[in-house]
Amino acid sequence: MDISDKSIVITGGASGIGAALARQAAKAGAKVCIADLNLEAGKQLADEIGGIAVACDVTKEEQIIAAIEAAEAAHGPVDVFVSNAGLGRGDPSHAASAPDADWMLNWNVHVMAHVWAARALLPAMIARGSGYFVNIASAAGLLNQIGDAAYSATKHAAVSFAESLLISHGEEGIGVSVVCPQYVATPLLGLGDGDAQGNLLSADDVARSVWQGVTDGTFVIMPHPDVAKYNALRGADPSRWIKGMQMLRAKAMSEHGGISVSEFYKLL
Template identity: 85%
Template sequence: MDISGKSIVITGGASGIGAALARQAVAAGAKVCIADLNIELAQSVAKEIGAIAVACDVTQEKQIIEAIEFAQAAHGPLDIFVSNAGLGRGDPSHAASAPDADWALNWNVHVMAHVWAARALLPAMIARGSGYFVNVASAAGLLNQIGDAAYSASKHAAVSFAESLLIAHGDDGIGVSVVCPQYVATPLLGLGDADAQGNLLTAGDVAASVWQGVADGTFVIMPHPEVAKYSALRGADPARWIKGMQMLRAKAINEQGSISVSGFYKLV
């Protein structure tokens, strides 16, 4: 899909990958609505790039619907919904140690927010025979994030839901891309563009991959090409894959003293 002239909502669009997506979309001629919990930052970015902004807590279906209605009132029928909002809390100790509240938060942000957006938009998109969902997951959705079981499980579910959308509605004219990056220099890791090096990409790098993927109609967008190799290994030899991940976990403990999700980019 050519995004020029298209109406787009981007959740979590006030910073990181979301803000980079918004900047590049506006530069390409799209009409962008930034939806974010941090309305002040969202409005600042929107003013800077010529977009609009709305407060949105993606754990609340009503607020997702209101963000869509806000965007459509300003820009007309929505063409593309980018479910980008995300978080990571990490495991306090063992793999089941995160409290139920953290599991529920991961589920709502990484899965149900995608479901609620699709539920609100699919009927009209199907009726007109066009529309696009960009669901930002993670390489953890194809592989695993050591040290954050709730994040990994919810990102796997996000990939699965995106697949279900495309299987069910690709023939209705609906496009779907699921984005699966590894580590990105964003506020989620406490990093910025200046920290990017090697396999640590900038938010702009990822955003460029996303919009190219949308233009090409790519289902699984992998800004880090090596993820395809790892995913193939995981599928071909699960026992070898698990052993390798166990070794990576041990390396993290030996070199960093603990399982620090924010420090894993230094090991891969």
């Protein structure tokens, strides 16, 4: 899909990957609605790029619907919906140690927010024979995030839901891309673009990969080339893959004295 002149909604669009996506989409001529918990930051970015901003808590279906309605009032029918909002809490101790509230928060942000957006938009998109969903998942949705079982499980579910969307509605003119980056220098890791180096990509790097993938109609977008290699290894020999991940976990425990997701990228 050519995103020029398209109406685009980006959740979590006020910072990190979302902000980079918004800036690049606006530069390409798209009409952007930034939907974010941080309305002040969203408005600042919207003023910068000539878009609009709305407050949006993606754990509430009615707020996703309200964001869509605001975008349509300003820019016309939504052509592209980017489900970008995300979080990571980590396991307090063992893999099942996170409280139910954390599991449900991960589920609502990483899965149900995608479902609610599709539920609101699909009927009209199908009727006009066009529309696009960009669901930001993670390499953890293909592989695993050591030290955060809730994150990994829900990102796997996000990949699966994106696949269901494309299988069911691809022949009706609906495009779907699921984005599976590895580590990115964003506020989620306490980092910024200036920290990007080597396999640690910047938010701009990821955004460029995303919009190129949307232009090409790529289903699984992997901004980090190594992810495709790891995914192939995992599929070819699951037992060997698990052993390698166990060794990586042991390395993290040895070098950092525990599992810190914000430090884990340094081991790769």
